[in-house]
Amino acid sequence: MRAAVFTDYGEPLDVREVDDPEPDPHGAVVAVEACGVCRSDWHAWQGDWEWRGLDPVPGHILGHEPAGHVVAVGEEVTGVSEGDHVAVPFNLGDGSCHLCRTGHSNICENREALGLQPSAPGAFAEQVPVPHADHNLVTLPEGVSSVDMAGLGCRFMTAFHGLAHRADVGAGDWFVVHGCGGVGLSAVQIADALGANVIGVDLMDDKLDFAEAQGAVETVNAGDVEDPAAEVRAITDGGADVSMDALGIETTCRNAIGSLGKTGQHVQVGLTTKEAGGTLPLPTDEMVTAEIDFLGALGMPPERYDEIFRMVATGKLDPAAIITERIGLEEVSGVLDDMTDFETVGIPVIDDFDG
Structure with a gap:
């Protein structure tokens, strides 16, 4: 099969023929029809997460937002069949640990990160x-394409989990997201569907325009104001109810927390670069005295995908609306390079694998 293979940090991927995979006894093989190119791929490609064990080696294949059809199943598989149309979550659980059994398989004790670690x-x-x-594959509803669902494996469902399950976003609440990339734009659309008043914050006007198209009622260009957090507090007459940092850098995280009013909730989905090494300084005294909740969100349990599908079926959510570019394998390196300077808008998706 053809694959875009990792060679070294920051170097172009090598598109070449590699051996077809074989399913484990409990596994399956999916023919990939579409796969999103995510900033998490960029982090791994840059070597940002070596300290977390998410360290690609030469010969490794990145990519963690696929959808397609099952072409082979292992002998122990009972719930998945060849020909099934599926999405693949990036946070692969074993389905049997305590966390998986209690509805938290996205943080499985034996979790593997699809495309982000050599195993x-x-x-x-x-x-x-x-x-x-049987645990990890999610059967897609009829009538949706693999391209339309490619963002589900990471960005869209992470934003959904953060807002629908971790935070308490309700009708009329003010929600602000700092960073309007793929996960940030997904959060805009989802929070709007949940009834919130949404504010998007970014440095680029084209991303803010996209946020408005996804339901943001206000936007703030952080480069045009002295204090983006104060701007949000002014818009909301005291502070947002829920905030999200979708980038994982100190500036956006502190601004997101600073955007909140008292008793607000902050959702952290952005992960740090190697320079930060997983640690960001936070205004903890202010968080204590204002009783701010700090919530992490990593992916989403696959057994809850149906919540998204029901909202897609009724037109409340449209993951496909955030897809902006369809590319071939040979173009992935260029997209990753563009991410270095935040030049991508929305979600780029690979849908041409044979050149």
């Missing part, structure tokens, strides 16, 4: 192996 080859390829297929 879990990814989906910048014509086929991708998926362990514990």
Whole structure:
């Protein structure tokens, strides 16, 4: 099969023929019809997460937002069949640990990160192996395309989990997201569907325009104001109810927390670069005295995808609206390079794997 193979940090991926994967006894192989290119791929490509064990080695295949059809299943698989149309979550659980059994499989004790570590080859390829297929594969509804669902594996469902399950976003609440990339724009659309008044904050006007198209009622260009957090507090007459940092850098995280009113909730989905090494300084005294909640959100349990699908079926959510570019395998390196300077808008999706 053809795959875009990692060679070294920051170097172009090598598009070449590699061996087809074989399913484990409990696994399956999915023919990839579409795969999003995510900033998490960029982090791994840059070597940002070596300290977390998410360190690609030469020959590894990145890519963690695939959708496609099952082409092979292992002998122990009972719930998935060849020909099933599926999405693959990036946070692969084993389905049997305590966390999986209690509805938290996205943080499985034995979790593997699809495409982001050597033990879990990814989906910048014509086929991708998926362990514990009965647990991890999510059957897609009829009538949706793999391209339309490609962002579900990471960005869209992470934003949904953060807002629908971790935070308490309700009708009329003010929600602000700092960073309007793929996950930030997903959060805008989702928070709007949940009834919130949404504010998008970014440095680029084209991303803010996109945020307005997804339901933001206000936007703030952080480069045009002295204090973006104060601007949000002014718009909301005292502070937002819920904030999100979608980038994982000190400035956006502190601004997001600073945007909140008392008893507000902050959702952290952006992960740090190697310079920060997983640690960001926070205004803890202010968080204590204002009783701010700090919530992390990592992916989403696959058994809850149906919540998204029901909202898609009724037109409340439209993940496809955030997809902005369809590319071939040969173009992935260029997209990753563009992410270095935040030049991508929305979600780029690979849908051409054979050149």
